[in-house]
Amino acid sequence: SQTIxxxxxxxxxxxxxxxxxxxxxxxxxxxxxxxxxxxxxxGLQLLFYSVGIGQISSEVPQNLSxxxxxxxxxxxxxxxxxxxxxxxxxxxxxxxxxxxxxPGTRLTVT
Amino acid sequence: xxxxxxxxxxxxxxEGESSSLNCSYTVSGLRGLFWYRQxxxxxxxxxxxxxxxxxxxxxERLKATLTKKESFLHITAPKPEDSATYLCALANQAGTAxxxxxxxxxxxxx
Numbered sequence: 001s002q003t004i005x006x007x008x009x010x011x012x013x014x015x016x017x018x019x020x021x022x023x024x025x026x027x028x029x030x031x032x033x034x035x036x037x038x039x040x041x042x043g044l045q046l047l048f049y050s051v052g053i054g055q056i057s058s059e060v061p062q063n064l065s066x067x068x069x070x071x072x073x074x075x076x077x078x079x080x081x082x083x084x085x086x087x088x089x090x091x092x093x094x095x096x097x098x099x100x101x102x103p104g105t106r107l108t109v110t
Numbered sequence: 111x112x113x114x115x116x117x118x119x120x121x122x123x124x125e126g127e128s129s130s131l132n133c134s135y136t137v138s139g140l141r142g143l144f145w146y147r148q149x150x151x152x153x154x155x156x157x158x159x160x161x162x163x164x165x166x167x168x169x170e171r172l173k174a175t176l177t178k179k180e181s182f183l184h185i186t187a188p189k190p191e192d193s194a195t196y197l198c199a200l201a202n203q204a205g206t207a208x209x210x211x212x213x214x215x216x217x218x219x220x
Contacts, residue, residue, distance in 0.1 A: 034207050043114075044154075044197070044210040057206065090153050098144050099199075099208055101153035 002027035006091050006102040014110055019064075019078040021105050023091030026072065031093040033074040035066055036101075038088040050074060081109045112137045112202045116211035123188055123218050131183040131196055131214045139203030143181050145174050146197040148213070154197055188218045 003026045013019060025031055035047040046059045048066035056066050063082050067075045074091055086109045092099040115134045123129055135143065142161050146154035158167045160176040167174050171192065173184040183196055195215045199208040 036207075041212070043212040044199075044208075046207040049207050059206070092153075097142075098156045098159050100156055101146075104151070104153045106151070 004102040010106045012108045016080045021076040023074040034092040036090045114211035120215045125220045126187045128186045133181040133198030141201040144199045148195045190218045
């Protein structure tokens with residue numbers, strides 16, 4: 001069966017510091033991968049998606065970037081965090097009949 | 111513009127009191143409508159995918175239905191463990207990723 005992992009689970013970072021969140025998927029090959037952000041009082045917002053290694057599409061211009069160095073690895077990064085980057089970050093993979101989400105990373109920028 | 115609107119924002123039920131959650135949508139070519147359950151601090155858990163008007167799917171006390179303009183999640187004789195936020199999402203013809211509503215937070219008391 002397929003499993004999706006995210007780490008860290010929680011993170012508190014000061015404004016201006018860098019960020020790296022990692023997501024890995026097991027049990028499937030060449031999945032479509034997604035990064036979403038869920039802010040308080042708002043729905044899930046798609047940030048990036050990837051259909052293959054090195055292929056990244058951005059949905060919303062922002063302070064973040066994504067990379068896919070391996071087939072089942074997806075990384076979300078920032079060089080300098082802003083207060084507005086706080087939120088719950090979710091990685092997901094698509095099975096074709098629905099997106100399946102990881103456990104999420106709670107990021108608080110102070 | 112494709113969008114999803116969920117109502118009500120919050121719903122409080124007594125155990126055994128059946129009700130329905132609403133998901134209204136506008137989309138330029140529906141490829142699928144999805145229901146998820148999200149517990150606090152966790153990633154969304156996939157429940158159902160519906161593809162065409164008239165389709166219905168069931169899982170335990172939950173039943174999802176779809177018309178050309180909206181979807182309903184019917185909860186029959188709910189239990190306290192059904193308390194969660196229920197998210198509706200749709201996939202459009204562009205097919206890059208899902209468009210989510212803000213969710214309905216359900217609280218079931220015993």
